[in-house]
Amino acid sequence: MVSTVSAFPVAVSLRRLFPQASFVGCANICATDAFENSRDVCPHSLFAVVHGMQVDGARFIDEAVSHGAVGLLVDRPLAGVSIPQCVVPDVRSAFSRVCEALAGDPTRRLDVAGITGTNGKTTTTWLVRNLLERAGRRCGVLGTVEYSDGVSIEPSRLTTPVSRSLAEWLGRMVTRGTTHAAIELSSHALHQGRAAGIELEAAVVTNITQDHFDYHGGYEPYREAKSRVLEIVRPGGLIALNADDPGSWSLRDRVHDSVSFASFGLQPTADVAAQVREESLGGSRFRLSIHGRSLDCATTLIGRHNISNCLAAAAIAFHLGVTPEEIVAGIEQFHCVPGRLERIQCGQPFEVFVD
Known part of the structure; x- marks a missing residue:
């Protein structure tokens, strides 16, 4: 009907x-x-x-x-x-x-962080939400695992909703009193212009490697699709690129003067950097540097790729007003995303992970 x-x-x-x-x-x-x-x-x-x-x-x-x-x-x-x-x-x-x-131009009334990249989108998105909510901001999420308007949660249907659904969800966030959003932006969605009408306060490109070549036709068209995220960051917003990843870093010369820029990575010269102290199946310990501030930090997330995800989320959170101390507390409190190197403990004498 x-x-x-x-x-x-x-x-x-x-x-x-x-x-x-x-x-x-x-x-x-x-x-x-x-x-x-x-x-x-x-x-x-x-x-x-x-x-x-x-x-x-x-x-x-x-x-x-x-x-x-x-x-x-x-x-x-x-x-x-x-x-x-x-x-x-x-x-x-x-x-x-x-x-x-x-939908009433909801992204003009929200601070929206858009996360794209071949790997790490979901974990970084969840980290951003956790860091913001630990600092007292209500944050919605749209991504591979779930859609949340900051109050209610529904199972995800697409990594990035189609344009009409995306606008509806962002509008719901405003109606619910949510102030921030962290959304995954897939290469398909960026290529199809699903998010072309929204404004981002922050964007991060976690990495660009090889994926979805069947759809895009090769690395360059895939990279071009990812680069479209730079076009929807509002003036004064943030673009964060991974200094350790050649694909992400290749977009550096496309960052306009109208926005802020931050690098993140294990390189000590990055704006948001980590000096790794310890790595194990129990997680990692590292020295976190955020724009000149340096603090000890620990995470139960496993692997250097997850340290990178923590740094990407930290770059966004810092831009959105979260203090370095609050960022460390949020990283240390965060445990995992369902289905993302998720540890299963049932008393067995060996490690089991779901990924």
Whole structure:
């Protein structure tokens, strides 16, 4: 059954959102909702005509019209269409911006940290939440394991929600009084522009190695997808790159002067650095340096990759106002993410981990 009620609190003017766009059949389009799937379209909503890898959204325009679509978001004027069209260069990115606006621009009222990278996204995201909440900030999470608005939790469906769901969750965070969010940004999501309409207060690239080449077609397109996270950091926000990882560090020259920059890693010259003192199956001990402050720190997380994750989270937390002492306390209190080198103890005389 077709829905007749929008999930969003406001209507948006596409002329206001996209002043450089061209319009066909109208001077403006005002919509109370937006969809990529024609089956979900409801009256007064916008239908985004996405040209997918296998299916062209133009095939479903008639269905969207029959469900009450008020207009189309397209990347070129389409002939034989009975409703107005807004023509933009990139439909996916524009759709993300529309969803963010429909949700009331929640990322303008949240401090959002976006975490991308081949490895370490989930652990770093959970660490960021833990450091912020230990310091008295309510933090939502969107990622591989779960979605949380800071109060309620649901199982995850995608590492990064689709644009409309992402905007809804961020809007829920604002409604619940949540002040911060830590979200995983997958290469698929960045390439597809799912997060193109949001603003980040901080972004971190944990590392860039080899993954999802079947989708991206090779290392360079994959790296380019990851680099898109730099484009959605607001002026004055933070970009943190891994000084130990060539892939992450290769983005250094793309960091604009309008944002702050921090390096993290085991190199002593990094802004957020660790001098490893001890490593074992019980965790690690290291000397943590944060922009000139140096403190002893311990973690039950195993391996140097997890020390790197701790440093990435520390860089974000420090930018968001968490003190070095609070950061150390948060790292030492944090134990694991479900399914991420998770120790299983049932009295057995050997170690068992789930990863």
